[in-house]
Amino acid sequence: MTLTTGFLGYRFMGKAHANALDRLLMFFPDAPAIERSILIGRNRDAVEEAADRFGFARVETDWEAAIDDIDVLYNLGPNHVHVEPTVTALENDVHVFCEKPLAPTLEEARRMDSAARRSDALAGVAFNYRYVPAIQLAKRMTDAGDFGDIRRFRGQYLQGWSADPNFPWSWRNDTDMAGTGVLGDVGSHTIDLARWLVGDIDSVMGNLETFVDKRPVEGSDEMRPVTTDDEFSALVSFESGAMGVMEGSRVATGHKGGNRIEVYGSEGGFRFDMERLNELEVRTGDDNGWRRILVTDDDHPYMDAWWPTGHIIGWEHAFVHENYEFLSAIAEDGTYSPNFAEGLATQKVVDAVKRSHSTGSRITL
């Protein structure tokens, strides 16, 4: 069996997933056979050029024309175009791998989750950081009780690419198209990791901020208002009794890929920083001091597929891992996590932070 795939979107995420599919065979020989079948995008010229580069056989400018001819839809477009193609695909029992966050609004996320529940197809959300080997190792150790009862989660995702007020306006700055700003965009990664590592979230308090409130439209004199947040912070309580802090920013001067997770429990803890993606700092048991593990050993998650110990992998390798898992689940009639129910649960936290900001109150989920 060969799975045929269609990608809706051919920019950053399109490139990342195309690369992932291209590498599967060489590194994960037991992955199902995949065909990069149809690349979908509105601008035919750009799509054709991308299809050539990314190895797709056919292009379409209308996603509806593609649905019938593919086994798997990769929904890699902006947030506001997640819902319709996804729901249609699922209704036609086409599997969907959807980029995060699930949708701009809680209502749309609910519609998507409903469609997934009713469908025979598999629906996954591409929270890629779960599939970073260091994070997988952290999860393995957490579940084994190496850190005891988890007491605190701290997650930040700090980027600085929007710190310059002259950085141009995009759909990400528009509340109708994006839902939220940095909160949904990268905060959703933080929330998903928190839920996965520590468990369900009970209540939140949150602040949103927009430091740069208008931006130039590229190629014109227009300044357009920014209606989404460029920074958020939140306090969270987990059902388990653990507490947490979350932060995200696009205007964090000097930060590039500052996706950091810190967790500690009654017996130890761990720390991760995406800028040092191959490292995990841990403290367990009676250890005095934090131990820096270079996560490149054969017995580290997914690492036997790559290079001998000491040779690091890049950010995009997590996409190879998540694609391997998602496609294998399809091939084997298995399940995939994070699924849409989990994507929806994350969306509820996004929504609660936003509401807490407005009301000034702790929101119970």
Add this chain to the structure above:
Amino acid sequence: MTLTTGFLGYRFMGKAHANALDRLLMFFPDAPAIERSILIGRNRDAVEEAADRFGFARVETDWEAAIDDIDVLYNLGPNHVHVEPTVTALENDVHVFCEKPLAPTLEEARRMDSAARRSDALAGVAFNYRYVPAIQLAKRMTDAGDFGDIRRFRGQYLQGWSADPNFPWSWRNDTDMAGTGVLGDVGSHTIDLARWLVGDIDSVMGNLETFVDKRPVEGSDEMRPVTTDDEFSALVSFESGAMGVMEGSRVATGHKGGNRIEVYGSEGGFRFDMERLNELEVRTGDDNGWRRILVTDDDHPYMDAWWPTGHIIGWEHAFVHENYEFLSAIAEDGTYSPNFAEGLATQKVVDAVKRSHSTGSRITL
């Protein structure tokens, strides 16, 4: 002129301040002459032994007996004994250097601030971290605009000494004696630094938590309830529009002296970690990347008093600096910062976090 001093308290803080006074002459020759005159404590034997060790000429078991014979009272006792001796001293125009936090409750802090306003004596709060050279350098650069408009403050103070549930009960675990737990104890350091570096705080949301809710009483079988927090987190908004996150813990497994400050603004930022007290990481202007400054140069704050560049100083050196400034201010009829008004302002934030935790609402100051 020689200033006579009396210390109320002879444990950790007594030792730190005694050491500071002992080192003044050798390293700060223009400091006023100081006499370590009276050491005050309830247990005469213990006080006598400490007086011998710390170089005090006389001991008293009752602070009231000492007030008339000293120029400066160092109030280094537990929080609940801050108010009475301090107010009495100030009413007698005896200068007071008081350990933080100012008091267990906002009401007592107000009484102390009132007394300070009415007194001709100087009243200072010993927020020692302001006098760490790396922090002083950060303040100097912040004020010079090197980081642009400050947008975000992040402060944590993570300790793990209470993570073990068998660590014995102390006055710090009692709400009547301590007021709050980690929030007032080390959170007040974070709040003071935030206010000093970024400005007044406008509103807060906060969570308190007590992970270990009873502890053994040393030398008995009794388990006594813990009525103070062992962990807190808070979101803060500054009057300037900057936002912030604060955290503190005594049960942060694996952390020893994790007093960390991170600030960024529109043009750059800095990072500090007490475990690496002689370092400051900065990013300014168009710099690509964070620069690690070893703050040991002659032109770094206070460092010309110590050793040639490359030779680091310890935690207790900040006490030398703060004593130098406080005592010089007395000798020169100057002012000292942080004073009691600033200590009170910090107490208001402590109080607001506590109230926000209870009410579940954002508290405006």
Add this chain to the structure above:
Amino acid sequence: MTLTTGFLGYRFMGKAHANALDRLLMFFPDAPAIERSILIGRNRDAVEEAADRFGFARVETDWEAAIDDIDVLYNLGPNHVHVEPTVTALENDVHVFCEKPLAPTLEEARRMDSAARRSDALAGVAFNYRYVPAIQLAKRMTDAGDFGDIRRFRGQYLQGWSADPNFPWSWRNDTDMAGTGVLGDVGSHTIDLARWLVGDIDSVMGNLETFVDKRPVEGSDEMRPVTTDDEFSALVSFESGAMGVMEGSRVATGHKGGNRIEVYGSEGGFRFDMERLNELEVRTGDDNGWRRILVTDDDHPYMDAWWPTGHIIGWEHAFVHENYEFLSAIAEDGTYSPNFAEGLATQKVVDAVKRSHSTGSRITL
């Protein structure tokens, strides 16, 4: 034009170069078209399986049968099989990309360089670390004079995979097959980087050591003697007057990919560590402190081909870069560096270290 390629070797290096060729089109669209034509190895079954996985159309068990049908030979086998296929290929004007070190002995390296000089084909040595973006940035800054006159080079390559005395014997432990041990294997990387960054080496003093002097043969009871070094150290003087230190080890307990380069000159310096391959620490001009650059910006070498800033790349990406340069040079009748003359120059330093160890004297090159 499509270049046809044959790979001699299909293990670690075969996989790394096959992956590199596979990724060229997607990330470097202006690279020449490449065909993975023939995979060569002695064990037909193993070669066939690898060919399937690495995307080769045909297999051969005898390299001579392949030479006529390829434009480029990748010589990726053990050191002692470098010379014959390489010389034959060059004599037939087949381009050769040869893994390092050039050969087990200086004499063989000279034969290879001679063949390269007489051939119309291009001959390159695969010193991949030159093509790591952080190292390229260091080279760019060095050449621009950002560090002033270079005074000191420090290079280490520390691995620990052989620290266990039960780690099995291989050809790398045999002086006839490998020439030297860690000295030629990874020391040659260090020497090549030193020569590229600082210039020709004038004289050396060196020590070799073998800490584990026999090892078990896999699948038998035999213990076979180790006749190559598992650790080396050397002092080097450069023609420019700069001085240097080099070290390499396979028994450096706790080290995985410790390929570190430190350089400083009259105006600054830089530091690189392969375990943090996407980082470069620099100090320039009057900067106080070392600046950590995350080398992931669009204007960093090769990085515009990959992902937005903040998303790190892996070790194998340097292979993509070197293949891009080598194959482009073929397509454009250009030159490639490091060529065989440079490979030979490095071999001379390897040889001199070995001789200095034996004679106990400084060897002038």
Add this chain to the structure above:
Amino acid sequence: MTLTTGFLGYRFMGKAHANALDRLLMFFPDAPAIERSILIGRNRDAVEEAADRFGFARVETDWEAAIDDIDVLYNLGPNHVHVEPTVTALENDVHVFCEKPLAPTLEEARRMDSAARRSDALAGVAFNYRYVPAIQLAKRMTDAGDFGDIRRFRGQYLQGWSADPNFPWSWRNDTDMAGTGVLGDVGSHTIDLARWLVGDIDSVMGNLETFVDKRPVEGSDEMRPVTTDDEFSALVSFESGAMGVMEGSRVATGHKGGNRIEVYGSEGGFRFDMERLNELEVRTGDDNGWRRILVTDDDHPYMDAWWPTGHIIGWEHAFVHENYEFLSAIAEDGTYSPNFAEGLATQKVVDAVKRSHSTGSRITL
């Protein structure tokens, strides 16, 4: 009993030892009573000012006038004035604590060691780094076999204070007064630590270099030649079979206090960097990764004397520890290490590196 002391020298080292004596009582109550009796120096005005500041009762401009009136001579002057006062003191059974290196030449070092052997007084060399808690912890773990058989030592001491060619000439730049440059000055620290941690050194190969060969004389137009090294490197073999590399520099741009030690053996290793004096990185047993120990716990060497865990100490605290040990040894008729025999052994290595540089040959000790 109170020990009376005389200090010959009142600059950097005078200040460091005076501070150490001043702190003994408060932190090491069981240390012998000490009197700072006589401060000795040629310039009476400067000495008087220093005596006042450092707490000395009396001053002398001629060391011979002091010898009879003290129990302990601290020889803290430039290298070329080590021999005479030291030998005289020892001949008069006055204890001597002498700054490193023992002497400018091997011959003088031998004279000093002879005098020490004949004397009833105690003779110690002030290699202060042995008394840094992190180094003590490393020694404790090394001796306990935590790292297995030691295979490699790496020591660097990199400073940059002389990188500027306009930094003025001093006695340190003169071979007659200093013996060697950076080799004896800070290289001797590295050698002493190597010998202490790993054992006797068997043979060396070495390079010396002088990058800045003349320097301005302060307050005049004269440029005076630099006849000592400003950088050295050496390869060493230990009697145990371990190997090592050593480096030192005064012109290492960007380095301040880069005194680094790295050791590994068959079972693990450790790393130390003076710029992070309170940290030790270790790897032991089957640990995956390096563990960063903040050496501030009660059960870390000497740390119960200072502050609660998490509160770091400074560079000068090692002087308190070495003085505590040296003076206690006097009071208790004990022994002290490093003694003059060890100082001489280090001097032999210094001398051998110098000779190897000249002859170009490995020197066996």
